[in-house]
Amino acid sequence: MSDDVAPLLAATIRTAVPLGLAALGELLVERAGLINIGLEGAILAGAFGALVGASAAGVAAGFATSLAAGVLVAALFALCVIRLRTDQIITGTALTLLVMGATGTLYRTMFGSAGAALETPTSGVLAIPGLSALPVVGSALFAQPPVTYLAYLIAPALAWWLSRTHAGLALRAIGERPEAAAAAGIAVDRVRTLAILAGGALGGIAGGTLVLAQAGTFAEGMSAGRGFIAIAIVVLGRWTPWGVAGGALLFGAASALQYAFQAMGWRAPYQLFLVAPYLLTLAVLAGAVGRARAPDALGRPLEPR
């Protein structure tokens, strides 16, 4: 039994980590009352940044450049949405399209048009002494690339930050009642900009994880909709960090089970597993599964400056 569970668990974590990182970033943005559909672009930019950084100066540099690339995309989003008050949805869509085009073009321009798989150095596994020796779950959970532990830490840290700090309270206030927050002296635009940038950083690292801890290479469009999945996870997690962590694991498990059942020659359509989390997200949105309440300002146009 444990022989089956451990690889399944490992596959779950593997899929969940980049999704969780990106979704926690989007959570910050949405708790500030914004939706950044450009997250998909930030992830893809992060993946490309990782390729550039890692092939020049190794894994650590790759993560740094992936973060920078994600922040860059987020900065463009903030510039348009916060500074110029352009529409969030359209801006996010355009930025995702821009990054798809730009990374594709740059990749082929910088690394040749053959599209030959370009190998990057990958992050080694850091086994945590003691924990990694636990039966069944040990190797799956605690013999992972360091970025996985980062993801483990960010969810509780964010939960604490959101609920226990003044800054977290300010962020939540903005997401619920931006006008009231502004009247209370909170620098709404500045906090929102910082949330967007932090979200972009996490999205970028998520992209870096795909390249540096998993694929070991870059492929055009390799974010493959993860930014949109992350947005689903934020809903599924009902806009809380712990919920988001659970949502990411759920999507991870669905994907892992899909492969497992395909490998077992199971006859039922494997798409069921892939589609189930989206259906669940829609159900959560509709209030069919518990009560989910989005931040009040979500989906509203920004108040004029």
Added chain:
Amino acid sequence: MSLASDTLSSHGLTRRLLLALAAGAALILVVAALLFAGGYPVGRAFAALWSGSVGTWYAFTSATLVRAIPLLLTGGAVAIAFRAGVFNIGAEGQLLAGAAGAAAVALAAPGQGVLAGFSILLALVAAAAAGGAWAGIAALLRLRFGVLEVISTIMLNFVALYAVSYLVRGPLQEPTHAYPQTVAIAEALRLPRLPGAGRLHVGIVIAVALIVAAGWVLRRTASGFRVRVVGDNPAAASSAGEIDVAATTARAFLVSGALAGLAGGVELLGVTFALYENISPGYGYTAIAVALLGGLDPWRVLPAALLFAALQAGAGAMQRDAGVPASLVSMIEALVILAVIVLQAVRHRPMPASAPGAARDMLAGPPA
């Protein structure tokens, strides 16, 4: 919403034509700059872009106009939804639903003799119905449960993709089970090609007619007026105009989905002849750029769709002949959208933050 054109009359037509020309020139300069920065042969790339899109009759009809058909329909679909204040990001999913609906009917319907024409019509109706139903889920979720359609339509895009993936590996898969696709539909059920126009099929006539009609409805009829008012200011539409906001929103959403679904059906019956997962190279997403460039006005979506279709057709030639990555076109599309919304934002200078809340609310347009 404020992205709509300032005026719907032909007033200022000269000025707008001049603006379009200036924008076109700017676009060419940006593309040239990008090509130059990438170290590509600018002249050769432009020559390929030209010959691959509009330079020859064959390229114009078989490459550009064939691509313009789904872009017209999905672009019109997005324009109508956005005008009604509905953020339908789901044109891609609705297109897939439409393609699946058309495939299901075309594979089952009689494909011989006089019945063939009837079957084609039935398949197209099925496509529109499937697309409308797919949008209807999001419309229901929004109106019944207050679910943001931005999120629900994105989710539904994925659901549609996996549903098609299931269909072409399950119930609709071709009999040898070797490929994830359906069999090709009967010859008699394919949309007839226009004489002397290469691969161009009658879908272009359907698309142009529908988009012209949609523009007419939106500009000249009472129901079009209601859609515009609801999109611009739902509160005022409800209180001052006594317009049923929910019903108007739902209708616009359904029409939008039906048009996008029809795009899938027309693409299946006119171009791909079989259903498979990658039946759309993202037409539903490009549609957003098309709709915005067209000022959310169906009539102006016509030239916008043509431009993007030409760019996409030319991009293929550019990659073949000048080694320029075709993904450059995505970049250009994105820059077009960003340019449109940034210019719009700069033109409508925001109110100073010191203005009293009520005054700002009144002047700021749609609240939610």
